[in-house]
Amino acid sequence: MTLPVETFFLHPEAQGTLQQQIQQMIARGILSGRFQKGEKLPSTRKLAAHLGVSRITVTIAYTELQANDYLVSKGRSGYYVSENAPSPPTFTATPEGTDAVDWHRAIGQKFSGGRSLSKPQDWARFRYPFIYGQADPTLFDHANWRLCALQALGQRDFNALTTDYFDQDDPQLIEFIARHILPRRGITANPDQILITLGAQNALWLTTQVLLTQRRRAVLEDPCYPALRDILSQSRCHVTPVRVDQDGLPPYAIPPDTDVIFTTPSHQCPTNATMPMERRRALLERAQEIEALIVEDDYEFEMSFLKSPSPALKSLDSDGRVIYVGSFSKSLFPGLRLGYLVGSQPFIREARALRASVLRHPPGHIQRTTAYFLSLGHYDALIRRMGAALQERRKAMEAALADNGLQISGRGYFGGSSFWMRAPREINTSDLARRLQARSVLIEPGHAFFAGSHQPSNYFRLAYSSIPSNRIREGVNLIAEEMAVVA
Amino acid sequence: MTLPVETFFLHPEAQGTLQQQIQQMIARGILSGRFQKGEKLPSTRKLAAHLGVSRITVTIAYTELQANDYLVSKGRSGYYVSENAPSPPTFTATPEGTDAVDWHRAIGQKFSGGRSLSKPQDWARFRYPFIYGQADPTLFDHANWRLCALQALGQRDFNALTTDYFDQDDPQLIEFIARHILPRRGITANPDQILITLGAQNALWLTTQVLLTQRRRAVLEDPCYPALRDILSQSRCHVTPVRVDQDGLPPYAIPPDTDVIFTTPSHQCPTNATMPMERRRALLERAQEIEALIVEDDYEFEMSFLKSPSPALKSLDSDGRVIYVGSFSKSLFPGLRLGYLVGSQPFIREARALRASVLRHPPGHIQRTTAYFLSLGHYDALIRRMGAALQERRKAMEAALADNGLQISGRGYFGGSSFWMRAPREINTSDLARRLQARSVLIEPGHAFFAGSHQPSNYFRLAYSSIPSNRIREGVNLIAEEMAVVA
Numbered sequence: 001m002t003l004p005v006e007t008f009f010l011h012p013e014a015q016g017t018l019q020q021q022i023q024q025m026i027a028r029g030i031l032s033g034r035f036q037k038g039e040k041l042p043s044t045r046k047l048a049a050h051l052g053v054s055r056i057t058v059t060i061a062y063t064e065l066q067a068n069d070y071l072v073s074k075g076r077s078g079y080y081v082s083e084n085a086p087s088p089p090t091f092t093a094t095p096e097g098t099d100a101v102d103w104h105r106a107i108g109q110k111f112s113g114g115r116s117l118s119k120p121q122d123w124a125r126f127r128y129p130f131i132y133g134q135a136d137p138t139l140f141d142h143a144n145w146r147l148c149a150l151q152a153l154g155q156r157d158f159n160a161l162t163t164d165y166f167d168q169d170d171p172q173l174i175e176f177i178a179r180h181i182l183p184r185r186g187i188t189a190n191p192d193q194i195l196i197t198l199g200a201q202n203a204l205w206l207t208t209q210v211l212l213t214q215r216r217r218a219v220l221e222d223p224c225y226p227a228l229r230d231i232l233s234q235s236r237c238h239v240t241p242v243r244v245d246q247d248g249l250p251p252y253a254i255p256p257d258t259d260v261i262f263t264t265p266s267h268q269c270p271t272n273a274t275m276p277m278e279r280r281r282a283l284l285e286r287a288q289e290i291e292a293l294i295v296e297d298d299y300e301f302e303m304s305f306l307k308s309p310s311p312a313l314k315s316l317d318s319d320g321r322v323i324y325v326g327s328f329s330k331s332l333f334p335g336l337r338l339g340y341l342v343g344s345q346p347f348i349r350e351a352r353a354l355r356a357s358v359l360r361h362p363p364g365h366i367q368r369t370t371a372y373f374l375s376l377g378h379y380d381a382l383i384r385r386m387g388a389a390l391q392e393r394r395k396a397m398e399a400a401l402a403d404n405g406l407q408i409s410g411r412g413y414f415g416g417s418s419f420w421m422r423a424p425r426e427i428n429t430s431d432l433a434r435r436l437q438a439r440s441v442l443i444e445p446g447h448a449f450f451a452g453s454h455q456p457s458n459y460f461r462l463a464y465s466s467i468p469s470n471r472i473r474e475g476v477n478l479i480a481e482e483m484a485v486v487a
Numbered sequence: 488m489t490l491p492v493e494t495f496f497l498h499p500e501a502q503g504t505l506q507q508q509i510q511q512m513i514a515r516g517i518l519s520g521r522f523q524k525g526e527k528l529p530s531t532r533k534l535a536a537h538l539g540v541s542r543i544t545v546t547i548a549y550t551e552l553q554a555n556d557y558l559v560s561k562g563r564s565g566y567y568v569s570e571n572a573p574s575p576p577t578f579t580a581t582p583e584g585t586d587a588v589d590w591h592r593a594i595g596q597k598f599s600g601g602r603s604l605s606k607p608q609d610w611a612r613f614r615y616p617f618i619y620g621q622a623d624p625t626l627f628d629h630a631n632w633r634l635c636a637l638q639a640l641g642q643r644d645f646n647a648l649t650t651d652y653f654d655q656d657d658p659q660l661i662e663f664i665a666r667h668i669l670p671r672r673g674i675t676a677n678p679d680q681i682l683i684t685l686g687a688q689n690a691l692w693l694t695t696q697v698l699l700t701q702r703r704r705a706v707l708e709d710p711c712y713p714a715l716r717d718i719l720s721q722s723r724c725h726v727t728p729v730r731v732d733q734d735g736l737p738p739y740a741i742p743p744d745t746d747v748i749f750t751t752p753s754h755q756c757p758t759n760a761t762m763p764m765e766r767r768r769a770l771l772e773r774a775q776e777i778e779a780l781i782v783e784d785d786y787e788f789e790m791s792f793l794k795s796p797s798p799a800l801k802s803l804d805s806d807g808r809v810i811y812v813g814s815f816s817k818s819l820f821p822g823l824r825l826g827y828l829v830g831s832q833p834f835i836r837e838a839r840a841l842r843a844s845v846l847r848h849p850p851g852h853i854q855r856t857t858a859y860f861l862s863l864g865h866y867d868a869l870i871r872r873m874g875a876a877l878q879e880r881r882k883a884m885e886a887a888l889a890d891n892g893l894q895i896s897g898r899g900y901f902g903g904s905s906f907w908m909r910a911p912r913e914i915n916t917s918d919l920a921r922r923l924q925a926r927s928v929l930i931e932p933g934h935a936f937f938a939g940s941h942q943p944s945n946y947f948r949l950a951y952s953s954i955p956s957n958r959i960r961e962g963v964n965l966i967a968e969e970m971a972v973v974a
Binding site: 001002004006007009011012029032033034050052058061098100102103104106108109110111112113114119121124133134136137140142145146149150153155158159160161162163164165166179180183184186188198199201202205207209210211212213216227230231234259288291293308311315318319320321331333334335336337341344346348350351352353354355356358360361362363364365366380383436472 | 488491493494496498516519520537540585586587588589590591593594595596598599600601605606611618620621622627629633636640645646647648649650651652653655665666670671673675685686688689692696698699700703706713717718721728746775778780795797798802805806807808812816820821822823824831833834836837838839840841843844845846847848849850851852853863864867869870962
C-alpha cells in the first residue's frame with residue numbers, strides 16, 4: 001500500500017531548511033515504525049502539493065534518503081522504504097513521571113484497583129480451560145451469525161447501521177425482546193420499559209447510578225459477581241454483604257434500612273443455588289415491608305437444560321419493585337456486549353438519559369444482527385445445541401469429580417455451566433490455580449467472589465462451557481493430583 | 488415459524504384446572520400479540536412434555552381454543568393461530584403511577600431533562616435536511632464496509648468477535664490508530680496511551696468522571712456542543728462558560744482556579760473557528776501557568792478539504808497536559824459508536840478502569856471491522872471522496888446564501904460540514920425551524936449550544952453533510968422566504 005499523503009506533515013516548530021525538514025519527517029516515520037519496510041511513498045508531485053513546497057525540494061529529500069538507504073527507488077514506479085532501513089523499536093511502555101503534570105493531584109476520582117477476576121487473554125491455548133463465560137467455537141452457530149450480520153449490512157438496513165439513535169434503540173430488537181424473550185421468563189413489558197445496554201455489566205452499572213447515592217444502602221449476595229462489588233464501591237453507597245445459603249439470599253437477613261437488593265435468584269452467582277418459590281415470595285414481601293427495590297440479575301437462564309427454569313422473580317412482581325437484568329453474553333457471546341434492563345418507566349427514563357450521556361446507544365449494527373438471529377429462530381436452535389453439549393459435559397464432570405473424591409459445593413438445579421467447588425480448608429486455590437496453569441489447566445480461584453478481607457481461600461469455580469467433554473476427565477485428574485500434593 | 492415451546496409456561500400463581508390454565512396462557516399470548524396470526528403452535532406432545540402435563544389435557548385445551556376461533560387445526564400439520572383471532576392492541580404506554588413504588592423517592596440521581604439537540608429520527612424523509620452529523624448513503628463506501636465486516640466475521644477472527652476483552656481493546660485497531668491516524672495530527676502515542684471509547688461522547692464522559700469532582704472547575708466554550716454541558720452538569724463540578732471569538736477560546740479569559748479546559752481548537756463547535764497557532768501556544772501557556780489540563784475535542788479534522796489541517800493542540804504539548812479526543816462518527820458513521828482517548832498513562836489507566844466498570848469494552852467486531860477498513864486504505868479514499876463532495880456542496884451553499892443575503896457567522900477555514908448562521912435579531916430560530924419543517928426543510932436552531940438562560944435566539948446551524956448539492960439552492964431559498972415572513 002502507498003502511504004497516505006495525509007500522514008505527512010511538517011512540524012510547525014521544526015528547524016532547518018524545508019528539504020532537511022522533509023528528510024527528518026520521513027526518517028522519523030521510519031524510525032518510529034509508522035512507515036514500514038517495502039511501503040511505497042507518495043509521489044514527489046503529490047507530497048509537494050500536499051506540503052505546499054516545490055517538487056524539486058521533495059525530490060532532493062528523497063534522493064538524500066536513498067543515499068542513506070532509508071529509501072530505494074524503483075525507477076518509474078517510485079520510492080519505497082528500503083529493506084535495509086533501520087528497524088523501528090517495538091512499542092515500549094513510556095516511562096511514567098516524565099510529564100509535567102502531577103497526576104496524583106490531577107485525577108479527581110480513582111477507579112483502578114478493583115478486584116476483578118483475571119483470565120489469561122490466551123486462555124484458548126490452554127489444554128484444559130475450565131473457565132467461565134467465553135464462547136465455544138465448536139458450539140456457536142457462526143455461519144448463521146455471519147448471515148444475519150450480512151443481512152444487517154444490507155442496503156435496506158443502512159439506517160439501522162449508521163444512524164445516531166440518540167437515546168433510542170433498534171425497535172426490532174426491543175420488539176423481539178418484549179414479545180419473545182421476556183415471556184419465557186413470565187415477564188410482560190412494553191417497549192418503553194426496556195433499555196438495551198452494553199452487556200449486563202452496563203445494566204448493573206446504570207442501575208446503581210440511578211438508584212444509589214452515598215447516603216443509600218445496597219445489599220449484595222456474598223459471595224457474588226466481583227465486578228458488581230466494584231461498581232457499588234465506586235458509587236460510594238453503603239454496602240451490606242449478606243451470606244447466601246443453599247437456597248440463595250435469605251430475606252430475613254436483609255437489614256431494614258436497605259434501599260436496593262441485588263440478587264441472582266434463578267442461578268446464584270457463583271454458588272449456582274436456585275431460590276425456591278417460597279423464598280422468592282418472602283423476598284418480595286421483605287422488600288415491600290422495608291420499601292426496598294430488587295435488582296434481579298437473571299444471567300444464564302437459557303442454560304436450563306435439566307429442567308425448565310422457574311419464572312423470573314420479576315414475573316411475581318406486581319409492585320414495579322423488581323428491576324430485571326438480562327444478557328446475551330452467555331447465550332450468544334460476551335464480545336457482543338449486549339444486555340437489557342426491564343423496569344418501570346420512571347426508572348427506565350433515568351437509565352436511558354444516563355446511558356445517552358455516557359455512550360448514547362449500543363451500536364446499531366449489532367442490535368440489528370441480534371434481532372435477525374433471534375427472529376429467524378437461530379437463537380432457539382443454538383440454546384438447544386448448547387444445552388445438549390453442556391449436559392454431556394456436566395455428566396463427564398460429575399463422574400470425574402466423584403471418582404477423584406472432589407467436593408462440589410453448588411451445582412445448579414436447572415443446569416448452568418459451572419460447579420462451585422470446595423477444596424479442603426488447607427488449600428489456597430489461588431496457589432492451586434497458579435500451579436495448574438503450568439500444567440495447562442485453568443480454574444478460577446474463588447476468593448474474589450467473597451466480600452471483606454477474610455475471604456475463605458479454599459473455594460474455586462470449575463466451568464464446563466469452554467472445555468470439550470473428552471478433556472474433562474484428564475483435566476479433573478490433574479486438579480486432583482495438584483490438590484493431593486498440598487493436602 | 489413454530490412458536491418455540493420455551494415461550495410457554497404456566498404461571499405458578501394461576502387459578503383453575505390445568506386445562507383452563509393452558510387455554511388462558513395461549514389466549515393471553517394471542518391477545519398480547521406475542522403469538523401472531525398464522526403462527527404454528529407446538530405439537531400437543533411437545534407442549535405436554537414441556538409443561539409436565541398429560542397430552543390429553545393439551546389436546547382438550549387446543550380444541551377449546553379452536554372452538555373459540557383462537558386457533559385453527561390444519562389436520563396432521565397441527566394447530567395455528569387463527570386469522571380470526573382477536574387482534575392484539577399495539578403497545579400502548581403503560582399508565583404511570585400504577586406502581587406501588589414511590590419513584591420520586593426511589594430514584595437517587597436524576598439524569599433526564601438535559602438540553603440536547605433534537606433531530607427527527609426520520610430526517611431522511613425530509614427533502615432539505617440541513618442537519619449535522621449523519622451518514623450520507625450516497626457518499627459512504629458501503630460495499631467495502633460490508634467486505635471488511637465480512638472479513639472480521641471470518642473464522643480467523645472468531646476470537647476478536649466473541650472474546651471478552653475485559654478492559655482491553657482490539658490490538659489491531661489500537662496499533663493502526665497509533666501508527667497511522669495520530670501521526671496525521673502530529674501526535675506520537677504508545678498503545679498504552681490510547682483507549683477506544685463508544686464515540687467521542689463516551690470519551691468526554693469518561694474524562695469528566697476521572698478529572699472532575701464537585702470541588703473542581705471546568706471551563707467550557709460558549710457556545711459549545713450541548714451534550715458536553717449535560718455531562719458536566721451531571722458531574723456537578725463548577726462550570727465557567729467562556730465566550731469564544733473569531734479565533735475560538737480566548738486564553739486570557741480562563742479563570743485561574745480552573746482545573747480542566749474543554750476546547751475544540753481545530754474547528755470550534757458550533758462556530759467553526761480555527762484557533763491560530765499563536766493562540767494555541769498562549770492557551771498551553773495559560774494552562775501551564777494555572778496548572779490546568781486541556782481536553783481537546785478534535786472532531787471532524789478529516790473534513791479539511793480546503794487546506795491541510797493544522798496539527799492538533801496535543802502535538803504541541805510536551806507536558807502531558809492535553810487529553811485528546813478523536814472520533815470515527817463523522818468520518819465513518821455515528822451509529823458505529825467508536826472514538827478514542829489519547830493521554831498520559833496515569834490518566835488512561837483510570838479511564839480504562841472506569842470504562843471496564845461501566846461497559847467493559849466496545850464490541851470486538853466493530854473494532855476489528857474498523858481496523859480492516861482503515862488498514863486497507865478505504866478510509867483514506869472515503870475521506871477524499873467526502874472532501875470533494877463537501878467542497879462542491881459548500882460552494883453551492885455559499886452561492887445560495889449570498890444570493891439570498893443570509894449571513895454566515897462562522898464558516899470554517901479548513902472545510903468542515905456546516906455553517907454557523909446569524910439571523911436578524913428579531914428572528915427566533917426555534918420557531919423558524921418549526922415552520923421550515925412543515926416545508927420539508929430541517930435546520931438546527933442555535934440556542935441549545937449556548938450557556939445560561941439568556942441565550943441568543945437568532946443563531947442556527949446549517950450543515951451540508953447530508954443534503955445533495957442539487958437541493959441546496961431550493962432549500963436555502965425556502966429558509967430565506969420563511970425568514971422574510973417574520974422580518
